[in-house]
Amino acid sequence: MAAPSKVVVGSQVWLEDPEVVWIDGDVLEINGDNIKVKCSTGKEVVINASSVLAKDPEFPAGGVDDMTRLTYLHEPGVLQNLKSRYDADDIYTYTGNILIAVNPFKRLPDLYTKEIMTQYKGASFGELSPHPYAIAHAAYRQMVNERISQSILVSGESGAGKTESTKNLMQYLAFMGGRPSSEGRRSVEQQVLESNPVLEAFGNAKTLRNNNSSRFGKFVEIQFNDSGRISGAAIRTYLLERSRVCQVSDPERNYHCFYMLCAAPPGESENPKSTLKLGRLWMLLGINSEEQDAIFRVVAAILHLGNIEFGKGSEPDSSQPKDDKSNFHLTTAAELFECDRTALEDSFCTRVIVTRGESIKKCLDPTAATISRDAFAKIVYSKLFDWLVNKINNTIGQDSDSKFFIGVLDIYGFESFKTNRCLTGTL
Numbered sequence: 001m002a003a004p005s006k007v008v009v010g011s012q013v014w015l016e017d018p019e020v021v022w023i024d025g026d027v028l029e030i031n032g033d034n035i036k037v038k039c040s041t042g043k044e045v046v047i048n049a050s051s052v053l054a055k056d057p058e059f060p061a062g063g064v065d066d067m068t069r070l071t072y073l074h075e076p077g078v079l080q081n082l083k084s085r086y087d088a089d090d091i092y093t094y095t096g097n098i099l100i101a102v103n104p105f106k107r108l109p110d111l112y113t114k115e116i117m118t119q120y121k122g123a124s125f126g127e128l129s130p131h132p133y134a135i136a137h138a139a140y141r142q143m144v145n146e147r148i149s150q151s152i153l154v155s156g157e158s159g160a161g162k163t164e165s166t167k168n169l170m171q172y173l174a175f176m177g178g179r180p181s182s183e184g185r186r187s188v189e190q191q192v193l194e195s196n197p198v199l200e201a202f203g204n205a206k207t208l209r210n211n212n213s214s215r216f217g218k219f220v221e222i223q224f225n226d227s228g229r230i231s232g233a234a235i236r237t238y239l240l241e242r243s244r245v246c247q248v249s250d251p252e253r254n255y256h257c258f259y260m261l262c263a264a265p266p267g268e269s270e271n272p273k274s275t276l277k278l279g280r281l282w283m284l285l286g287i288n289s290e291e292q293d294a295i296f297r298v299v300a301a302i303l304h305l306g307n308i309e310f311g312k313g314s315e316p317d318s319s320q321p322k323d324d325k326s327n328f329h330l331t332t333a334a335e336l337f338e339c340d341r342t343a344l345e346d347s348f349c350t351r352v353i354v355t356r357g358e359s360i361k362k363c364l365d366p367t368a369a370t371i372s373r374d375a376f377a378k379i380v381y382s383k384l385f386d387w388l389v390n391k392i393n394n395t396i397g398q399d400s401d402s403k404f405f406i407g408v409l410d411i412y413g414f415e416s417f418k419t420n421r422c423l424t425g426t427l
């Protein structure tokens, strides 16, 4: 941490504060290496001069729209600038050609209108206020002018606003490269945006930081033809947080789809689509009603798996469903998966070890059977998620002749939980 080159009486400085992170103040006295600072809160502090950072006395009230224009580009300087702008609802700030977004935690609809998009279409980078549209525009222009594919990386911790920013980028790209949808056929960009609610139902969950947290990474590739028009798209997902299917730390929740299915009112449980409120969307994404039923069966079966408990079996170190309730859930899960009940039970309560020329069936104790059950649920859920993404991609359609693409990578924030588990799980 570099101290201000020359601290004199009257200098404005920043000092670290356990409550507000950085606090500003004026230097009152200098005694050797120590200085006395009167903080803006009124308290006086004696501190080593090397522990303070210089504050810009001419910092403009509303901040600057590009951090590179700050006199002091240090942590308190950056935070002061972001805060000054945030207080005026200026949630976007540049650092060169990087856009920093601060989550406003409220709707700012006037920021994202067609008129605003039109303004950015006619402006060069830096001419207008910082905005995701400006970033998308720069990528699009560069692709068209230099005929090179582009990628935009959206990164930040959970709840920072990555998904919202990604949607804004996609909206602008659709605005620039979109085509009016032809009779009876929806445009590629419409389909990409429409896939969000379905992906969010199966890949998002409520967490401590975000009620609608994406628990998977997403790379959306928008493909363009020679004249800069959207010709296809592909959604690639990775690192779905499978462990959430079986273990959720309170007060977090599992994936939205489980609650949506459970919220089906009595009598409607055979037709949960009405409760999921996704019926029309499924059709638009090319998932027919037979496939929809299969999806709901798999989700329901996973819920039943979670209710199977194992007790000791008749053999030493063996296991079996603990009671009638567990037997009921096992039978129901097998019916929903349309598989043999005994085979399903065996897959949890035994392990087959293949040696040279023979295979040996080994019994598993109740703890190991529970681990097998959870691993099975995680694998089935992640396969279902991959299937959905694949289905959506087939419907949207990729253009194998596309000339270039703009990729938008939305990589979810990493967190440190009380108990941290492997993301992939094991079988």
Ligand SMILES: Nc1ncnc2c1ncn2[C@@H]1O[C@H](COP(=O)(O)OP(=O)(O)OP(=O)(O)O)[C@@H](O)[C@H]1O
Binding pocket: 103, 104, 105, 106, 107, 108, 156, 157, 158, 159, 160, 161, 162, 163, 164, 165, 210, 212, 213, 214, 215, 411, 412, 413
């Ligand atoms: N630009 C914005 N305008 C209005 N609300 C916003 C904006 N950005 C974020 N939010 C609000 O904050 C919430 C969290 O944002 P978002 O889901 O984009 O975070 P994220 O970084 O993608 O989080 P995660 O990594 O957990 O998925 C949104 O649901 C929305 O309510």
